[in-house]
Amino acid sequence: MRKNNSSWIPWTIVTMAFFVTALSFLDRQVLSISIIRIQEDFHISDVEYGFINTGFLISYAIMFTVGGILIDRYGSRIGLGFSVGIWSLATLLHTFANNAFHFGFYRFLLGVGEGGAFPGAIKAVVEWIPKSKQALANGIAIGGSAIGAVVAPPLCVYLIQVTGWRGVFVVTSVIGFIWLVVWLLLPKRKTTLLQPEKDSNTVARIRPKLIGLLRIKEVWVFILIRFLLDPIFYFYMFWIPKFLNESRGADLVQIGKLFWIPFMALGLSNVLGGWISDKVLMRTASLDKARKSVMGAAALLTMPAVLVRFIPSVELVIVIMTIAFFAHGLWITNYITAISDIFGKSATSTIVGFSGSAGALSSLIINPIMGLIIMKYSYDPLWVYAGLMYLICFIGFVIFIPKIKASAVVAA
Numbered sequence: 216m217r218k219n220n221s222s223w224i225p226w227t228i229v230t231m232a233f234f235v236t237a238l239s240f241l242d243r244q245v246l247s248i249s250i251i252r253i254q255e256d257f258h259i260s261d262v263e264y265g266f267i268n269t270g271f272l273i274s275y276a277i278m279f280t281v282g283g284i285l286i287d288r289y290g291s292r293i294g295l296g297f298s299v300g301i302w303s304l305a306t307l308l309h310t311f312a313n314n315a316f317h318f319g320f321y322r323f324l325l326g327v328g329e330g331g332a333f334p335g336a337i338k339a340v341v342e343w344i345p346k347s348k349q350a351l352a353n354g355i356a357i358g359g360s361a362i363g364a365v366v367a368p369p370l371c372v373y374l375i376q377v378t379g380w381r382g383v384f385v386v387t388s389v390i391g392f393i394w395l396v397v398w399l400l401l402p403k404r405k406t407t408l409l410q411p412e413k414d415s416n417t418v419a420r421i422r423p424k425l426i427g428l429l430r431i432k433e434v435w436v437f438i439l440i441r442f443l444l445d446p447i448f449y450f451y452m453f454w455i456p457k458f459l460n461e462s463r464g465a466d467l468v469q470i471g472k473l474f475w476i477p478f479m480a481l482g483l484s485n486v487l488g489g490w491i492s493d494k495v496l497m498r499t500a501s502l503d504k505a506r507k508s509v510m511g512a513a514a515l516l517t518m519p520a521v522l523v524r525f526i527p528s529v530e531l532v533i534v535i536m537t538i539a540f541f542a543h544g545l546w547i548t549n550y551i552t553a554i555s556d557i558f559g560k561s562a563t564s565t566i567v568g569f570s571g572s573a574g575a576l577s578s579l580i581i582n583p584i585m586g587l588i589i590m591k592y593s594y595d596p597l598w599v600y601a602g603l604m605y606l607i608c609f610i611g612f613v614i615f616i617p618k619i620k621a622s623a624v625v626a627a
Contacts, residue, residue: 224402225343228291231398232336232356235295238394239332240363241370242306242325242387243271246318248371249380253318256380263315269579270323276575278330283568284425286331286338287561294564295335296398302328303391309384333357333571334564341555341563342404347496349555350505354489354548361482361544365475425565433557434566436615438573440550440608445574446581447601448543451477454585455536458594465529473533477540484544488513492549502556503619506549507612513549514609516542521602524595539601546605556619 246253250264259267286294305324312318336356344352374383428434456474459465465473488509496505519535526532554570555563588596 226352227401228339228343229352229355231394231401232295232339233359233362234394235299235359235398236332236336236357237359237363237366238299238387238391239302239329240360241367242302242391243329244364244367245306245371245383245387246309246322248368249375249383252375252380257314259315259318263319267315267319267322270319271326272575272579274323274326275330276326276572276579278327279334279571279575280330280565280568282331283334283564283566283571286335286564286568290404291335291339291342292398292403294331294338296395298328298331298335299391299395299398300328302332303388303395304328306384306391307388310381310388330568330571333360334567337551337555337567338564341560346556348493349489350492350496350548350552351486351489353552353555354485354487354544357548357551358482358485358544361478361485361540364478365482368471368475428558428562428565428569433616434569436612437550437554437566437570440612441570441574442577443604443608446578446585447604449578449582450585450597450601451536451539453582454589454594454597459529459532462594463527463529463532469529473529476533477536480537481540481544484541485548488545488548489552491545492552502553506553506556506619507609509545509549510553510612511609513542513545514605516545517605518602521599523598524593542605553616553619557616557621559621 246267250259253259254264282294282298302325305321305328308321308324309318312321336359337353340349340352340356371383374386378386456470459470459474492505492509495508496502499505517539520539523532523535526535551567554566558566585597
């Protein structure tokens with residue numbers, strides 16, 4: 216049981232989860248930074264590069280759900296270990312790529328591995344950390360992704376200069392394999408949290424359970440929220456540098472100096488959002504107040520995004536982007552923690568997987584639509600959407616999940 220474990224192990228597990236989400240964002244960004252040099256060696260068109268990235272998004276969307284289901288069944292130790300092993304191998308294979316097909320296949324394989332990163336990290340928190348501290352632990356675990364996004368550009372540029380673009384993939388894959396070795400050397404849990412799945416009726420129990428989950432209203436609320444909100448974050452990541460260049464006259468040097476700031480704010484707010492939520496929980500003994508108070512504040516903080524279309528200054532746009540990223544960190548930490556509050560140890564990774572796949576699928580569909588809106592109209596409708604949709608989703612969340620509590624269906 217938890218009290219029999221050495222006191223240092225649970226938070227070491229959380230630290231490892233932090234590094235694994237950081238590593239996932241590092242590895243997925245290596246190609247986007249290296250592609251400039253790669254295109255000098257091989258005649259890969261922008262269209263081919265688009266298909267290469269689509270290969271990653273397709274497998275990532277599929278494996279977010281499949282990975283979550285498997286990790287709920289086998290636990291975070293095996294699930295995360297397998298995921299990191301697969302994507303580190305995929306990263307290494309990029310070293311041997313010589314054409315667009317090679318890169319596309321290896322990106323697809325990268326998505327297969329990385330699909331289990333966030334479900335696995337959240338599963339590790341649920342397995343090792345008591346309910347009273349899970350929001351903080353979740354914030355630390357997923358906060359690694361923001362730090363990975365901050366570190367990736369300067370690290371990759373430096374490595375390209377020292378080792379060439381092929382060497383970058385070697386170095387980052389080695390980091391992944393080192394993480395894997397350390398992860399597997401950590402002590403195992405002395406008790407399993409998956410007892411119901413060890414009897415002779417395992418297969419019979421798993422299939423109805425998955426069908427049963429999809430009959431729960433709260434599952435679809437979480438799925439719909441990610442479907443509506445994830446495209447906003449992809450808009451921020453994929454389109455804002457282009458917006459700053461085309462609409463505000465910022466050059467690449469200026470963008471490089473400023474665009475890391477919102478990601479740093481995101482990483483800090485992931486942790487802060489969890490810390491605040493746990494403090495509210497301690498004072499009120501209410502999961503509902505703890506999670507929704509932070510999510511509501513976060514939704515209000517995203518609203519200044521509607522003002523970007525009136526702001527000519529690059530620096531002020533970055534300020535608003537920093538507020539928006541900070542708000543997203545508060546939001547996503549408590550959104551994920553609310554999933555674990557409701558669905559517990561047995562189904563959290565599955566629901567995180569369902570919702571993550573919905574977000575990735577939505578982004579696949581909506582990103583081309585964003586390009587069409589920008590081309591035919593302007594960026595303005597997207598800023599309005601980004602500034603209002605979090606509040607709309609929060610209102611829907613409160614209406615359809617009036618009280619956050621453990622699901623009787625899952626508990627049974």
